[in-house]
Amino acid sequence: MRLLSLLSCCLLLLPGVLGAQGKFAYKLMNDLFANYSNALRPVEDMDKAMNVTLQVTLSQIIDMDERNQILMAYLWIRQVWFDAYLRWNKDDYDGLDTIRIPSSYVWRPDIVLYNNADDQFTGSMETNVVIRYDGQIMWDSPAITKSSCKVDVSFFPFDGQQCRLTFGSWTYNGNQIDILNHLDTGDLTDFVENVEWEVLGMPAKKNVITYGCCSEPYPDVTYTLMLKRRASFYIFNLLLPCVMISFLAPLGFYLPADSGEKVSLGVTVLLALTVFQLLVAESMPPSENVPLIGKYYIATMTMITASTALTIFIMNIHHCGPEAKPVPKWAKKFILQYMSRIFFVYEVGESCRRPTPEAEKPPKVQVMNGQAKREDPAAILKNCKESGLKNTATKEDLDWGKENASSDDHSAWKESGKCENGSDQCGVGKSPGCGECSKIHCLCHNERLLKNIEYMANCFREQKAAQKRTGEWKKVAKVMDRFFMWVFFIMVFFMSVLIMGKAI
Template structure:
């Protein structure tokens, strides 16, 4: 039943087209146009190549107008474009004298009525192989046939994303006859370039040009030449969208990584910050990987992500090491002499690292301590002298107790000093690595953004 309805619908459409042609011809020249149509197609066949001499090639002039870029699928490497295809040739059996038909210069009839060249897109990537639309052809009195047809084409395009998102692509559209060789149909350029006058601007791609080149290829299977015309579509990506949505967030997140060295070690958030930044960059890396083809060429923004993630991993590892230095307990060994001289003196002054109450102009001054007869004295004061010979300070047991307390106090002060020195070493190392990583992030960002210029 459905098949019968389909056949009936085709008959109605055919009748509608015939009626439209008939009514269009009726008018001042309607009778002559109807007579011309009958005379032209009385003994005409659209199955054979319309030439009087079969040994001569039929020239077909091809002209392509790019109307719109619908989609550029980088992952599947397919370009979808809206084209206007114009083909012009001379049909030796469709000419007439204008005077015999009341001066009719041209007629427009459905393209299925006449012979058409089988020019197709060689690098077609459409699954359904949909061709051009069935439109009318314009036939002139000298036999010239002009066929304009719109077509939505899907062509394969080799995509190079090495400099994504600042990349440019070259997509080729190759048109040629599918069955006729160069001795039967010769394809000529209508223009040296594709027509871009009616091009609708694309929000993602900028068209730099569309040069056309005629090629004559002899394949290994056949000795005859096969001409074709290749249009090279030169595209440049508009990178603003990717700069604001993928690149700038990554740059801002990258500048958070060195700030992890500035956090106090006792806060307990130094490692957490590095891990959080690393996870955020991993999400952006996955977003880029989903839209890129799985090729060996890593895009520029992907290289930037990998370099930044490597840097953040290194900073997190260094943070763990510095925290271990910061939390050295009282039982730790003293700071080596070279570390005291190089880190605690020179590098601390260079990176403005001072203790609490210590400034760049003054440092902590330790009071002078002297020990006289087992007694400690501060500030250079003279020791007290017992007024009597029976001073209790000279009692043996009491003297030993005081000496024990003094030794414990001295050991405690020494342990606190060692701990404080190790904490200062860790703080100086934090500042050193913070500025090193700030410089690295800055230069990496300058290099990646410099590609946009």
């Protein structure tokens, strides 16, 4: 019961207490600002400088515009100074030691952001100030600032930026206001993490600069915001697609030349990389510093252009016709022998262990033990010449033989020769001594038919030589394709390792 009575008494006395505090606050307000002016610097000695302590808290990085080189940040700015005309004895006002009033009522230092890039020049928010009984004034105000920042995109997307925020008085020099930094670094305890930028630190430094316009020193406090870009987004959206596309360029050499798609593949890859380069160029400032990823794109596009040009050159070699010159000896030895083995280029039926099979020689026909065998036609002609036959065929006879070889062969056989033993013509009443030998001599006597056979044999030899020459040029083109494929694969690999090494 006693406890309840005490609580009820306290509740009855509480409104009176609060009412007394309010009355003393109004009385203090009237006493302080009766003869106060916020237009003059509140110091007793005008020759002495007023100390203003500055503290900046970084709350959030709103935007980083690399193209326009503007940093947009949300800051909490705290300014503390002493006003010589806003002091009171707290015992005279029922122990009231602090009051909160609008900041427009008191004198405020004109501290601004020197490198402000806002087109509207909006300053800090009009918040209240906290005044202590000893004259200390603390002004906390949030501000959204747009500051100019020199952006260096040489190592984009693995770059880091240093943006400076310089605060100083606009009209008061160092002999009137001295700016001090409360801490050696900006406050990052309430910082909201940014998805693109990582804050490494925010050191603060006081500078005293004498400008060309004035002889007085002007102090300022510069906060250097050290940022590092989070490169994961750009790696997966700009870099890896470029790497994968660039690996398609060497595969154009592996594509068969008869497919007709070698040049089309190179042109398609080149157009794809051009699109990615335009995406990077739109977000980067038009400066002389080319970004790292831009250099990678240019190097890859140059490589693909060179591969397309080499593909056109190799296809010209591949499609050499029968009228082409033979492959030079050095090319046969160096390309067709050594390089083809190094790059595992073999023809059908050829392997690295077994060399190319030699061309089969035409079988010879001989008569041994009553068995008929084939004989080389050149040997037959040689035997015919040794037998004393004269070559009396003229050009007209050769032409006549070409036209009538199929129709008059049998009749010519009958008219042209007799067997050596005086028997009948070939094919008519063969004697035992005639046999195969008589047929060979009958063939030798038909000179027109032999000329036709020799003409067809020469045409066949020329055709085989042209096919061999064309096949050699095709193999040279294939070896060069395989060589350039590995060369460009190595180039793409090293360029990719170099660009990825920057991320580490």
